[in-house]
Amino acid sequence: MAVENNNVVTLNYTLHTVEENGEKTFVEQTSSENPLTFLHGVGMMLPKFEENITGLDAGDKTSFELNAVDAYGERDDKAIAQLPADMFGEMGLPPVGEVLPLQDNDGNQFRAVVVEVTPEAVVADLNHPMAGKKLNFDIEILSVRPATEEELSHGHAHGADGTEGH
């Protein structure tokens, strides 16, 4: 059975970012004990990621690159927030490099990376950590099966065999 919309795909991947000079930096990889399982074609994954594995079968391997615009977008140099130091109260000011879990006025959660700390303010970069990066994926398809009715109604996969609770 080939990867197509409304199938549940289980795969292993290795993700690298690719610098402009072609140099790769390892980011993360899955293992056979803990592969990635997802419902294909419902917007869980990057559209170009899905496009690159559509039609593959269990056992197939592929490698492809996604430009930043097809992955997590270009960096926005204006996406910087000055957070008043008071906000951190008793917790104390975070160190540079710390990832802050933040929430906007609509309740959407996002992460920001501390880039500068002064006595008055913490400067945080709101760009996605992968923004502006070209991504390289090495993929091995482990299994493909039709989604169950329940998975389709929930809009997500229930584990590799469809029986995982949540």
Ligand SMILES: [Zn+2]
């Ligand atoms: Zn569910």
